[in-house]
Amino acid sequence: MQRLLVDSHAHVDAPRFQKDRDAVLRAAFAGGIGCIVDPGCDLESSRAALALAQSYRGQIFAAVGVHPHEATSYNEEVEAQLRSLAGAPEVVAIGEFGLDYFRMLSPRDVQRAVFCAHLELARSCNLPCIIHVRDAHEDVIELLRAHGRGLRGVFHCFSGDVAQAEECLSFEGFMLSFAGPLTRPGNALPAVASMVPLDRVLVETDSPYLVPLPLRARRNEPLFVKHVAQKLAEIRGLTLDEIAQITTANATRLFGLGERHEAV
Numbered sequence: 001m002q003r004l005l006v007d008s009h010a011h012v013d014a015p016r017f018q019k020d021r022d023a024v025l026r027a028a029f030a031g032g033i034g035c036i037v038d039p040g041c042d043l044e045s046s047r048a049a050l051a052l053a054q055s056y057r058g059q060i061f062a063a064v065g066v067h068p069h070e071a072t073s074y075n076e077e078v079e080a081q082l083r084s085l086a087g088a089p090e091v092v093a094i095g096e097f098g099l100d101y102f103r104m105l106s107p108r109d110v111q112r113a114v115f116c117a118h119l120e121l122a123r124s125c126n127l128p129c130i131i132h133v134r135d136a137h138e139d140v141i142e143l144l145r146a147h148g149r150g151l152r153g154v155f156h157c158f159s160g161d162v163a164q165a166e167e168c169l170s171f172e173g174f175m176l177s178f179a180g181p182l183t184r185p186g187n188a189l190p191a192v193a194s195m196v197p198l199d200r201v202l203v204e205t206d207s208p209y210l211v212p213l214p215l216r217a218r219r220n221e222p223l224f225v226k227h228v229a230q231k232l233a234e235i236r237g238l239t240l241d242e243i244a245q246i247t248t249a250n251a252t253r254l255f256g257l258g259e260r261h262e263a264v
Contacts, residue, residue: 003244004034005229006251007222008177009096009130009156009204012038012060013048016208016219028222029059034248036222037255039063039096039130039156042070043078046085053090061255063093063130065121071106071114079117086125092255094122095130096156099143102135111136112143119147128173128254129153137164144171154254157181157206161188162195169200175254177202180210180220183231193235202254203228203247 007028017024028036038053038060040046046064053062064085066074085091097118099111106114122129131153133140137160144151152173158165159181168174176196182189193201205212205228207220212227226240233243252258 003241004032004248005203005225005244006034006248006257007036007205007207007225008154008202008247008251008255009179010036010038010207010222010225011041011045011049011209012036012207012222013040013045013052014208017221024221024223025056025059031223031226032244033222033225034059035257036060037063037092037130037251039093040065041067041096042073043081046082050085050088050090054088057090060090061092061257062088062090063095064091065095065097065118065130066114067096068098068100068111068114068132069103069105071111074110074114074117079121083121083125086121086127091127092257093128093130093153094118094125095153096132097129098132098134099136099140100132100134101139108139112139115140115143116147119143119151122151122153131155131174132157134159137167141167152254154202156204157210158192159187159189160192162191165192165196169196175200175202175250177204178228178232179204179206180212180224180228182228183212183214190235193232198236198246199250201232201247202251203232203243 038049049062157179158176211220
């Protein structure tokens, strides 16, 4: 029997799925995707992710948070609303949040302050973190060392090298998640994927972004997480079913999916 996969990060609430969202989700669940974690990027999308999770109980779970691109929108009222949303049984994490110095759509000092606020929100809600990092590895590590001790979570769509991966994994409660870039040439991700402990690895699509090879689709979708899992299996010398079993167990443990299935 085929093992079910968890797409640990997919924005299926995104407008790009507006016209055919139900069909995309039906195809995913019929094609071996057991469940999906849909993270918010701001208050509105966090609400949308939760609404979707409530419509697909036990198949979609939500995370709530503010992406670094939207960090300037974060204030006490937004935090209060996120805290309220986080109390729903369908919410399994705080995120996605982080630091993004590539596009710099929010000032660094604002991003850093909002990052720390999310860490405290995750701590007070006893939920794992979904962390976005782009061209900001050193600052993320610095802030986690100062404010993130004892927390758990995932560095989503990991894009760094082995040395950076080792620093991320020095936080015992954190995992690395691989997305479409693992399937593409010219990066350090295969080396990272070969060294990450198997009990600390997840797979994701980051839909609708980052379509994996060899697909030529213009839009990524949860069903395509199989291609990421297959690449990870090849790198580790395992079967797809073995990687599915491993990554699903990891996602279940990190996000408490077994407990959440019972709660919803």
